[in-house]
Amino acid sequence: MKTSIDRRKALMRLAGGSAAGGLGLLAPGRLFAMDNLQASSKAGLPALKITDVKTILTAPNRIRLVIVKVLTSEPGLYGLGCATFTQRAYAVQTAVDQYLRPFLVGRNPDEIEDIWQSSFVSSYWRNGGVLFNAMSGIDMALWDIKGKRAGMPVYQLLGGKCRFAADLYFHASGRDFKEVEDSARQAMERGYRHVRVQVAVPGQATYGTSGGGNAGASNQNEDGPTNPRSTWDAGPYVRLVPKLFEHLRVKLGDDVQLLHDVHERVSPNQAVNLCKELERYRPYFVEDPLPPEENDHFRLIRQQCSTPIAMGELFNSQHEYVPLIANRLIDFIRIHLSQIGGLSPARKVAAFSEFFGVKTAWHGPGDASPVAHAAQLALELASYNFGIHEGYVFPPETREVFPGCPEIKNGYLYAREAPGLGIDIDEQLAAKFPYPAGRTFDYSWGQTRRPDGTVIRP
Ligand code: MG
Numbered sequence: 001m002k003t004s005i006d007r008r009k010a011l012m013r014l015a016g017g018s019a020a021g022g023l024g025l026l027a028p029g030r031l032f033a034m035d036n037l038q039a040s041s042k043a044g045l046p047a048l049k050i051t052d053v054k055t056i057l058t059a060p061n062r063i064r065l066v067i068v069k070v071l072t073s074e075p076g077l078y079g080l081g082c083a084t085f086t087q088r089a090y091a092v093q094t095a096v097d098q099y100l101r102p103f104l105v106g107r108n109p110d111e112i113e114d115i116w117q118s119s120f121v122s123s124y125w126r127n128g129g130v131l132f133n134a135m136s137g138i139d140m141a142l143w144d145i146k147g148k149r150a151g152m153p154v155y156q157l158l159g160g161k162c163r164f165a166a167d168l169y170f171h172a173s174g175r176d177f178k179e180v181e182d183s184a185r186q187a188m189e190r191g192y193r194h195v196r197v198q199v200a201v202p203g204q205a206t207y208g209t210s211g212g213g214n215a216g217a218s219n220q221n222e223d224g225p226t227n228p229r230s231t232w233d234a235g236p237y238v239r240l241v242p243k244l245f246e247h248l249r250v251k252l253g254d255d256v257q258l259l260h261d262v263h264e265r266v267s268p269n270q271a272v273n274l275c276k277e278l279e280r281y282r283p284y285f286v287e288d289p290l291p292p293e294e295n296d297h298f299r300l301i302r303q304q305c306s307t308p309i310a311m312g313e314l315f316n317s318q319h320e321y322v323p324l325i326a327n328r329l330i331d332f333i334r335i336h337l338s339q340i341g342g343l344s345p346a347r348k349v350a351a352f353s354e355f356f357g358v359k360t361a362w363h364g365p366g367d368a369s370p371v372a373h374a375a376q377l378a379l380e381l382a383s384y385n386f387g388i389h390e391g392y393v394f395p396p397e398t399r400e401v402f403p404g405c406p407e408i409k410n411g412y413l414y415a416r417e418a419p420g421l422g423i424d425i426d427e428q429l430a431a432k433f434p435y436p437a438g439r440t441f442d443y444s445w446g447q448t449r450r451p452d453g454t455v456i457r458p
Helices: 002-020 029-043 086-104 112-122 131-150 177-189 234-252 268-279 292-304 318-326 343-354 370-382 396-401
Strands: 050-058 065-072 078-082 166-174 194-199 257-261 285-287 309-311 407-409 412-414
Touching: 050 086, 065 086, 065 131, 078 131, 078 370, 086 112, 086 131, 112 131, 112 343, 131 343, 131 370, 166 177, 166 370, 177 194, 177 234, 194 234, 234 257, 234 268, 268 285, 268 292, 292 309, 292 318, 318 343, 343 370
Parallel strands: 166 194, 194 257, 257 285, 285 309
Antiparallel strands: 050 065, 065 078, 166 412, 407 412
């Protein structure tokens, strides 16, 4: 990186020298400066090639992360991106190593948009998970490289800051209302203004909580429709959540912003009813009330209440999210940067969403690596219609593997003021955290069932 910056300075000096040759005719200082800039712009940056692309698999928090490293012909200049698809990590590794690497070695890493577009069609069939995860890793790495080459944080390349930091939401949960309240209160004491609240439904495998049900049966391989091990009934859940909000508004007051994730596990009618019930408690947003297969039902929620709706973590392609934004059927777009193709499509979605009153709330739990959070943050700092950043508190091991993790202070996420994405990876340390042995993906998504054994959608 130092080499890149030194070369850039040398280039600027060279441009100045060349312009000075014509100084006699352009004596006024202003004209001289313009000539300098033109000379510099024509000269461009030194030629650069992608020399290698590699995947780094690491699990410092037992979450399977896939990091992509793009190396260039300039010694020491590389970029990092997040390609994590934790449930299918080895498939993404194959997509990067066996398919994108040979396609991209030798290309000019400055051509980010063309690399995205040509990679997109390079498999002919497109729009899916795995291939988009692989592209996401490459794309973020190229932005990282460009920022390092420019000597600027990526948010500068995206338009510069329009806020000092990104507001975060905290994940509070508990086995009962009191535990959720205590968890939320602790977050508020640490400066958080936004708290997502999830409570266990007694005896059920409830999303977003621990210890509240029958999830994690001892031998889930015995699971099946005739032998459900982990069950979920939406009825008690949709009756419980409004009571949780009532409790929290009484105990915590009106100032804290409350969020909730339905995680799609209810019927369309239940989703409409729950959003109506929660309206009186003024949630900041209700997330994923419907699965992606029920996009048309968002219109019914919209017609019947003003509860802000967040949606999108399961979306892959523009075909899924563009109509919801363009028809103003959601309030927050929650697509996952490491899933949709990276920073390049995300910046287009952010700009497009601004025109329809939709804010960004990129999906960012622990399976968005710190590299992905850094990329999100770069875009959030430069997007007028940023809404909220999903707060994930990186454990110490993760922070050590990824030097330059964005910093959390007073419920805000702050960028590292360094060129590129401002984050690095300690590969030797990353190697000390191999993927956990055993199951290679999270079985719980495909093994939670209704009481009659029917598998539910997450
Ligand atoms: Mg969610």
